[in-house]
Structure formats: structure tokens, C-alpha cells
Amino acid sequence: MVPQxxxxxxxGAATPDHSGNAVVVSLSRMNRILAIDPANNTMTAQAGCVLAALQEAALQVDRLFPLSLxxxxxxxxxxxxxxxxxxxxxxxxxNTRELTLGVEVVLPNGEIWNGLRxxxxxxxxxxLKHLFIGAEGTLGFITAAVLKLFPLPKVTAVAWxxxxxxxxxxxxxxxxxxHFGASLTACELVSDISLGLVLKNIPGTQQPLSSSPWYLLIELSGSRDDKALDESLENFLGAALVQASVRDAVLAKSYAQARQLWALRENIGEAQKIEGMSIKHDVSVPISRIPEFIERADSALLKNFPEIRIVTFGHIGDGNLHYNQSRPTKISNDEFIAAQAEVNRIVYNIVHELGGSISAEHGIGQLKCLTLLDYKSPVEMAMMHSVKxxxxxxxxxNPGKIFPVNC
Ligand SMILES: Cc1cc2nc3c(=O)[nH]c(=O)nc-3n(C[C@H](O)[C@H](O)[C@H](O)COP(=O)(O)OP(=O)(O)OC[C@H]3O[C@@H](n4cnc5c(N)ncnc54)[C@H](O)[C@@H]3O)c2cc1C
Incomplete structure (x- = not known):
């Protein structure tokens, strides 16, 4: 049974493997919000609710459901x-684990566990809820969940x-x-190559500043009392400019401008797709080791594949980078894909040496289940098998996901 x-x-986590023996079970019709309790700051929703619908339902009661993809x-x-x-x-x-208070699960033997606390x-x-969160449908069907809500931010400030x-x-x-403590809501790192692909391939996008090797997209959010958030961020960046710790900065003056700045970050994946074949890595390392990771991985890849275009961006505040490679313009897709195993090996070995993870957000699915065996310790794999x-x-x-078939 493959939950979808x-x-x-x-x-490739929500589609059957090649055995031909799987039934896809869609949760789409279980799409009701069962309860919203603003005083408890919780919402109880069935599994098939679309994320945007939950964000909207929270807004209706002046609350935030912060998960945003x-x-x-x-x-x-x-x-x-x-x-x-x-x-x-x-x-x-x-992440979602931290936003969840309870789950309801249909177990493989048909029993229902009501953990909607x-x-x-x-x-x-x-x-036990933590076993099912991140399990990629390998332990049961999640049918509903109790989710945390938060006070709705009343002001935001966005800068590039x-x-x-x-x-x-x-x-x-x-x-x-x-300086800003919990008001810092997002901090996204974007390389100049990543921005270049967006400016080239996504109509209507504009270079916000003169060119620089790296950029940060910063978002602060606060309550009604934080009216001067814009001004505080402007002062902070002004001081950083004087100290030369930043090269240049622009602050969004309107919601529309903030959306334009966010679009530069959100469209990198699409821009890379338009550019042609790519090899992608969703990795994490301790935040403090991000610079070392980028330096070592860039240098090892360029040594082995001098023409490769490295597209680096992601959630620097979480130590999570989307570390992707676009096809060198001079070689064919087939030649590029032939290099994939070696490119992956170089990147994942460095991630592993730095104490990182080969999958920060996107899971293992079918795509990385063999690779996982190279990087998870036998003790950890054995414990996972015992739980399964x-x-x-x-x-x-969900056969063939996380654990390779016959393994
Ligand atoms: C454009 C784009 C941007 C993305 N950005 C992000 C991002 O920023 N961060 C991020 O983490 N991910 C991101 N993703 C990946 C993906 O959107 C997320 O993993 C998302 O959480 C998957 O939700 P889904 O409903 O589509 O699950 P599916 O793809 O349908 O399923 C994913 C896994 O969950 C299992 N599953 C689904 N429903 C249930 C259920 N009710 N009970 C048990 N198992 C179930 C499936 O079997 C499968 O293993 C992105 C994807 C795209 C296409």
C-alpha cells in the first residue's frame, strides 16, 4: 500500500516501485478541518487537507500556521x-515535526491509533507520533493531526x-x-550563479543590486508593537555597510517589492529546470560548517568536472543547502548524467565527513535508499529495521521506500 x-x-516516495504489486491509496478526499481552537493555538485537520487551505483557515482566526513550501x-x-x-x-x-502535537494513524493491521492530543x-x-512523522508512509496511514498555530505576525520587513x-x-x-532574536523568520543564501539563472530564465525578474558573489534574503516579522521593524532593519544594514560586512542592501518598501525579492529565491528551482539537466543534492551540515562545505565541495567538483555549473542556495539558518549542479553547456545530457554517481559520491562524502545529512528535507524515498546504506551506521539501520x-x-x-527491497 502506497499512501499518496x-x-x-x-x-519518488509516493509512487509504487517496479514490483507491480502495490496499491496507491490517495488521502485526497479526507480533506476536512475537524477543529480549530484559537485559545489552545491548535488546529485538527484530516491528512488530505492541502497545506495552503490550512494556512488560509488559520488566517481566518487571526493565527499563523507557519509551514510554507x-x-x-x-x-x-x-x-x-x-x-x-x-x-x-x-x-x-x-519543521513539521516541531509543529505537530498529535496524530491519528491507521496501522498496517487495520487498528486505529487515536493520538489526537x-x-x-x-x-x-x-x-510515538515521532515514529510516523518522517516515516514516508512506511509504518501506517496518518489520517489526521493536531497542529500548532501561532500569533499572526502583524508587520514584516524583507531585505536583499x-x-x-x-x-x-x-x-x-x-x-x-x-540583534533581532525570534523576529528573524527566514534567512536564505543565494549564490550569484543561482540568481543569474533566475534573471535569465524567469520573465519579469530584475537584478535588485549590483552583482556580488553571494546574497542573503532576510525576513523579519513581529507583532503590532514592532511597527519600526523596517527602520530597525535599515539601521542594522546601514551599520553593516559602514563596517563593510555587507557590500550593498535593498529593503522592500511594499508588500509587492517583498514578493519580488522572494520570487528571486523561490524561482531558482524552476530556472534551473529551464536551463536543462541538473544533478541535485538536498544536504545539511552544522550551520557553522556551511562555508567549509561549500569551499571543499566546490573545489572537489571543479577539479573533477571543470566545466560544471554549481547552483548553491538554501536555508543557511537551518544548515540546509540545495547544492545542485547544472549541465556544462559543452556536454550532452547523457554525458552529464553518466557523471551523476561520481558527483554524488564527492558531495555526500564531504557532507558525511562534516557530520551532515544526505537528505535534509526531501526524505529518502526510492531515490536515495541505496545511498542511505553508505552513510547510516549499521546500528542505526538495524534499529530502523526493528521498528519497521x-x-x-x-x-x-510503501515497499521499496527508505529500505531497499530485499534489504
Ligand atoms: C516545487 C516544490 C517545492 C518543494 N519545496 C519543499 C521545501 O521547501 N521543503 C520540503 O521539505 N519539501 C519541499 N518539497 C517536497 C514536497 O513538497 C514535500 O515533501 C511535501 O511535504 C510532500 O507532500 P505531499 O502531500 O505531496 O506528499 P506525497 O508526495 O504524496 O508523499 C510524500 C511521502 O509521504 C507519504 N504520505 C503521503 N501522505 C501520507 C499519509 N497520509 N500517511 C502516511 N504517509 C503519507 C507518501 O507515501 C510518501 O512517502 C517541494 C516540492 C516541490 C514540487
Missing amino acids: GGNTSLS ASEGSCQIGGNLSTNAGGVRVLRYG GLRKDNTGYD VAVGSPMLALQLLANLQD RAIDPLGLM
Whole structure:
């Protein structure tokens, strides 16, 4: 049985393997919001609710459901839970795991576990919901969840900032956190090559500043009392310019301008697709080691593949980079794809040496289940197998995902 939500998985997790023995079970018709409790700051929703519909329902009661992904118009909360989705606001609110208080699950043996508790404190033994969050449908069907809501921010400030290097970007992030604390909602790193692809391939986009090797997209948000957030950010960036820790900066003066700046970040994936074949990595390392990762991985890749175009962007505040490679213009798609295994090996080995993860947000699915065996310790794999066997002894749920078939 293959649970399927919006089928926006980027790792082949929601589609059957090649066995021909699987049944796809769509959760799309379980799309009701069961309860909203603004005083408890919770919402209880069935698994098939589309993420954007949940964001909208929260807005209606003056609350925020902060999970935000480019696929939010089609992905479903059941899929978000099962992939422990991240997105652009993890820095402030955490990933889906941290936004979930309870789940309801149909187990492989047909029993229903009603764990729909809206509690922030509950120390009554193992916290079983965490087994199902991020399990990619391999342990059961999530049918509903209790989700955390937050006060709706009343003001936001968005800036696009040019910086000289990933190390300077990291220092700026630390200064922003020191200065603005929890008001810092998002901090996204974008390389000049990534921006160049957007400007080239996405109509209506414009270069906001003169060219620089790296940029940060910064978003602050606050309550009614934070009216001067714009001004505070302007003063902060003004001081950073004087100290030469940033090269240039522009602050959005309207909602429309803020959307234009966000569009430069959100369209990188699409711009890369238009550019042609690419090899993608969704990796994480400790935040402090991001500059080292970029330096080592860039240098190793360029040594082996001198013409390769490295497209680096992502959630620097979470230590999560989308570290992608676009096809060198001089070689064919086939030649480029032939290099994929070697490119992956170079990137993942460095990630591993730095104590990182080969999949920060997108899960394992079918795409990375063999690669996982190279990087997870045998002890960790054995524990995962034990959990799988205990809950799904007949191997009914989502075969060939996370665990390779016959493994
Ligand atoms: C344009 C684009 C941008 C994206 N951006 C991000 C991003 O920023 N961050 C991020 O984390 N991901 C991102 N993704 C990946 C994807 O959108 C997320 O993983 C999303 O959470 C998947 O939701 P879905 O409903 O489409 O799940 P599906 O693709 O349908 O399923 C994903 C997995 O969950 C399982 N599953 C689905 N529903 C259930 C259920 N009810 N019970 C048990 N198992 C279930 C499936 O079997 C599968 O293993 C992006 C994808 C696209 C296309």
C-alpha cells in the first residue's frame, strides 16, 4: 500500500516501485478541518487537507500556521507530516515535526491509533507520533493531526543583501540573531550563479543590486508593537555597510517589492529546470560548517568536472543547502548524467565527513535508499529495521521506500 498525498515528493516516495504489486491509496478526499481552537493555538485537520487551505483557515482566526513550501498549493498535510517537511520558516518555527502535537494513524493491521492530543506537555512514555512523522508512509496511514498555530505576525520587513562570501553570510546571520532574536523568520543564501539563472530564465525578474558573489534574503516579522521593524532593519544594514560586512542592501518598501525579492529565491528551482539537466543534492551540515562545505565541495567538483555549473542556495539558518549542479553547456545530457554517481559520491562524502545529512528535507524515498546504506551506521539501520518489523511485520506499507527491497 502506497499512501499518496499531493504527490509532490522529490524522492519518488509516493509512487509504487517496479514490483507491480502495490496499491496507491490517495488521502485526497479526507480533506476536512475537524477543529480549530484559537485559545489552545491548535488546529485538527484530516491528512488530505492541502497545506495552503490550512494556512488560509488559520488566517481566518487571526493565527499563523507557519509551514510554507513552494508546493503548498498541492501538497497535503499528511504528506508534509510523512516527509517532516521543512521550507523557508524552519529557522523561526521549526519543521513539521516541531509543529505537530498529535496524530491519528491507521496501522498496517487495520487498528486505529487515536493520538489526537493537543498537549504541549505529555511525558507518558514513548512519544510515538515521532515514529510516523518522517516515516514516508512506511509504518501506517496518518489520517489526521493536531497542529500548532501561532500569533499572526502583524508587520514584516524583507531585505536583499549582497555579501562577499559564505563566511560573511554566516557572520551576518549570527549578528541578525543577536540583534533581532525570534523576529528573524527566514534567512536564505543565494549564490550569484543561482540568481543569474533566475534573471535569465524567469520573465519579469530584475537584478535588485549590483552583482556580488553571494546574497542573503532576510525576513523579519513581529507583532503590532514592532511597527519600526523596517527602520530597525535599515539601521542594522546601514551599520553593516559602514563596517563593510555587507557590500550593498535593498529593503522592500511594499508588500509587492517583498514578493519580488522572494520570487528571486523561490524561482531558482524552476530556472534551473529551464536551463536543462541538473544533478541535485538536498544536504545539511552544522550551520557553522556551511562555508567549509561549500569551499571543499566546490573545489572537489571543479577539479573533477571543470566545466560544471554549481547552483548553491538554501536555508543557511537551518544548515540546509540545495547544492545542485547544472549541465556544462559543452556536454550532452547523457554525458552529464553518466557523471551523476561520481558527483554524488564527492558531495555526500564531504557532507558525511562534516557530520551532515544526505537528505535534509526531501526524505529518502526510492531515490536515495541505496545511498542511505553508505552513510547510516549499521546500528542505526538495524534499529530502523526493528521498528519497521515491529509495526509492519508483513511489509505492507510503501515497499521499496527508505529500505531497499530485499534489504
Ligand atoms: C516545487 C516544490 C517545492 C518543494 N519545496 C519543499 C521545501 O521547501 N521543503 C520540503 O521539505 N519539501 C519541499 N518539497 C517536497 C514536497 O513538497 C514535500 O515533501 C511535501 O511535504 C510532500 O507532500 P505531499 O502531500 O505531496 O506528499 P506525497 O508526495 O504524496 O508523499 C510524500 C511521502 O509521504 C507519504 N504520505 C503521503 N501522505 C501520507 C499519509 N497520509 N500517511 C502516511 N504517509 C503519507 C507518501 O507515501 C510518501 O512517502 C517541494 C516540492 C516541490 C514540487
